Amino acid sequence: MALLDKLQIRWSLIPAIAAIGAILLVLSGLAIGVYDEQTYRAQKVREATAQGEILAATVTAALAFDDRPAAQEYVEALRVNSQVVSAGVYNEAGALVADYARDPGRHADPTVALHPPAFVGSHLVVVTPVSEAGQRLGLVALRIDTDPIARRLSRYVGLGLLLVMALLVVGVLAAAHAVLTRTNSDLADANRNLQEEMHERERAESALRQSQRMEAMGQLTGGVAHDFNNILMIASSGLDLMERTDKPERRKMLIDGMRQAVDRGASLTRQLLAFSRRTSLRPEVIDVTAQLEGMRLLLDRSLGEDISVIVDLPPDLWRVHVDPSEFELAILNLAVNARDAMPGGGAITISGSNRPAGSDATLPGDHLVLRVADTGSGMTPETLSRVFEPFFTTKAVGKGTGLGLSQVYGFSRASGGDVRIQSEVGRGSTILLLLPRTEEPLPLVTPDPSPVTRPPGAQGDLLLVEDDEGVATLVSGMLTELGYNVTRVDCAAGAVAALEANPAFDIVFSDLVMPGEMDGIALAREIGRRWPSLPVLLTTGFSPGVAAAAAEGLTLLTKPYGIGALAAALDAARPN
Amino acid sequence: MKWAPVVLSAAVLALTTVGAAGAAGSLEAPVKATYLYKLVPFVEWPAGAFASPTQPVVLCLLGGDPFGAVLDQAVRGQKIGARAIVVHRLAKAEKATGCHVLYLSAPRALGAAEALQSAHGAPVLTVTDQAAGAGAVVNFVLRENRVRFTIDSRAAAENGLTISSKLLSLALDARAGR
Structure with missing residues (x-):
């Protein structure tokens, strides 16, 4: 689940990452473009300056001795470079001595002054001084063609295309992510609905089972009531007959x-x-x-x-x-x-x-x-x-x-x-x-313990908590038979008081449902808190109490029970 | 406006040509005076010709002074590297020692030949107005009403001078047909 959550967080970051990626792409594209343009210009200036310096170096003597034909010859040599639009050689006064123009009918500028390389329109103008051994002789000016803006832009078409593709991919990714997120949430909704429906169905099935059971119970009630009448008949007539006879054999029967x-x-x-x-x-x-x-x-x-x-x-x-x-x-x-x-x-x-x-x-x-x-x-x-x-x-x-x-x-x-x-x-x-058929073995079942009569007091001191006088008398009798010294109280508060007076009991045997503020479970909880080593055995004939006691992890003996079951439950509740 | 540079260039060209055409008399001397010092940057003197890097270039005139103040004005303020240019007007050839450039304005004048002879083998750029072959390194000539020059490479070599190829390429005998 933690991994899934992490993935979810990463998924939610994707639109931001995509946007940042797109911006970075555009910025880097622009930066590359600007850098390329700068590099191109610097390169162009270097080329033009070198060309100008070569021309300046070659025309020094021609300028010095006013040899126009020679100067013209040198400047005409630039014809081989198709990028040179025009070139001019100027004397010390800045007047044109010789010039060359690529296109017929054109000439170099008639006068020129020394200035750093400059881009004029689509041309680059470079002016180079002419000197020999430090003696200033004149100037050389070159007008160089630069690539038209369209051609320069066309160089970035590839880059632009890549950029557009990348942006497209980013866009598609973002769209896909949006769809995925929506699908994910739809799936989560469907799953939730399914869970609810399953839960609903489970409840309905459970209710159905219970009603089926109740239905069968209803079918049986008549017979069971009849059988109980018979049992009560036997008990009642047996008691009547016992009152009328003193013969031990007859009473035994x-x-x-x-x-x-x-x-x-x-x-x-x-x-x-x-x-x-x-x-x-x-x-x-x-x-x-x-x-x-x-x-x-x-x-x-x-x-x-x-x-x-x-x-x-x-x-x-x-x-x-x-x-x-x-x-x-x-x-x-x-x-x-x-x-x-x-x-x-x-x-x-x-x-x-x-x-x-x-x-x-x-x-x-x-x-x-x-x-x-x-x-x-x-x-x-x-x-x-x-x-x-x-x-x-x-x-x-x-x-x-x-x-x-x-x-x-x-x-x-x-x-x-x-x-x-x-x-x-x-x-x-x-x-x-x-x-x-199943090949698995049967679960182990503990054999039914047989009742054992033990010498009085051998099993230690027992605190009996029971509100019903009749039941208390009978159970005390059974416990004494089993070898316990029995002290009986009639409520949970009484039990606590007895334990405070004498905590040396070996076990507490308490009814679950009792009058007063504390019931058997509350009493067991209290004993567990104040006398943790003292074992507690609860008993009840009331079925909802069974689940409650089980939920608390308490030992419980269901009524009615015989002396054998009582002995076994007490033994099981004690540590040894 | 498109025609302006063309017209202007044509006008300048015309002026120069006209000026050169009439130079035979009035312009020849100033042009030569300018060329005299302009030769200096294209020539390399042997080691020992100058005592120090800042020692001025000594331009000597022998056998008369056709330039007058024009030459003085032309060289004033001119620097060849770290060197200034000074003009010495010599009366006698014997005093030619210490000159880096020696201009013989009147070759036929008395002592000129001797002076040329004495400069032979010395680190001196000799300049004359004679035809080539007289022993000078550079000779000014008039060609098509313009002042041009010839260069005697052998004489230059004998004097221990190295002439820049740029200058050589402008010399008349170096450029056949001109």
Whole structure:
């Protein structure tokens, strides 16, 4: 960029340089002309003076002894020099003794006085004294032709022509520069517009993705609410039954049942949150089997009780390089579509296979094929031809926006793959998702830590900042289990006061969203400033806080969490 | 006005010619007087002829003075290089020593021949009105009513004089047919 700027500056100097160059050219042309003219005149004077001196030297005796014929003879000798217009020999008194004139009928001036060489009209007049051994004898005058002004000017025609050419080149250069500058600025404008449009488009695409996600979420809400009712039902009835029994085995069974239900609910909300989080496209290498396993619960629970989901994947399925959230959305969209095609219930089968290169002419390279098949109503050929169009839907108003399959199509194309549909009215539909294979390894995943019970106080002193009494009690219990001496405060200001009273804590574990002037992030900032060696772990169930904490570079544990995840997060937050 | 220079030149020419034509009597002597000193710049004397660079040129007249005051007036103020010209009128040939130019106005006069003889071999420019061959270096002659001269190169050489070629080219015998 710096080089470009320099070039720009140099470019902007060109008109000035061109103008200065043109002026210099004209000035130097004039100077050369004037110098040449001076040189020419000086040369002419030298020649004429020499000629005059020769004549003066030869006519001395003729003048001394008044030998006019001899003088005439000498002066006539000048005939050989065609440039001599006239020549005169004058005696001491300045009277003409002998003369010669080139043109017939002309004569030299009858009298003459000594004067320096002078240009008279187109002639140069030189008067030379005649003397012998210091004795003054007379004068000699020569009138020499100089080149006419036209002929002298013609000598500069070449120079003038060069000058004109140079000026022309300078002019053309300046004009070209002007055009270039204009073109440059036009290009810059076009580039700016393009950038703006690209930015605009990016925003629109991002908004589209989010709305597609929300659309799918909307489709799932009913099922999820139903599932949560079931979970709450289990918990509520389990609590009722526990109140009525004292048998430990019975209570143990009830607690296990409730724990399973709560785990399922937590897992469900985590998947929902992860799914609805606004993310930009970030492809990574994924294992399709694991990815589908991760959303298994969501699929099972959200589609309705009369829909069964069968996942049938071979163990050696190839890896693909796609954006995981878009992949999940595509699967969800396909599942929702399949469910809607089976109002009376049925089965959705998700199967997969490897398709090596060469088996499909339109897709070069190895591909993984995912089939999502239903046992529903199928589609007519007319519907089939329009299913990938955005906003095309056969569903009733309020049931769907028609963005589902267009997301599937967009995702597969963006990932370098393709999507195909096999459908027949009355015999169900099968959608084939083709994704290109990748040879890259899977990203390393840290194994889920198992909870460890440690002796009380072994892990040091922990400052817990939590405003909710109920949560604080439960978390304190877990922390004590993990071997921490827990001191609890209910706000960030309280935490600062506690640290001022006793800075010897080993770690601070704080909620992100708290009442009061400081929230968890502000507290972490304050601690980082005043007690820089003290580690801080934040926790929240509120998804916008995740991005905020990440932007600050803070460690964050998302709610709900189990004791194993808590232990791992605390260990990770501490230096060793 | 174009004719003016021509007419003027013609008039001057005519005057001179007329003057020269009538010179036989009245103008011959002044012309010769002028020529006498005008010869000096064209002649080179041998080393030793002059004692110093500023020593005047001595112009001697022997056998009478045909010029009178004319010659004195002509040479007054004239300089040949750094030398002035002085005129000596000699009564006897014996006194010719010390002269650089010796004019014998009456060659047939008594002692003139002897004087010429004695000057032979000496660094003296001898001038006479005689015909050539009498032994003088320069002889004035009248030709077409004009005063011209002949130069005896051999005599000049014998006297150790070097005559400028410019002068030689004007001499009558040097220019055949004139």
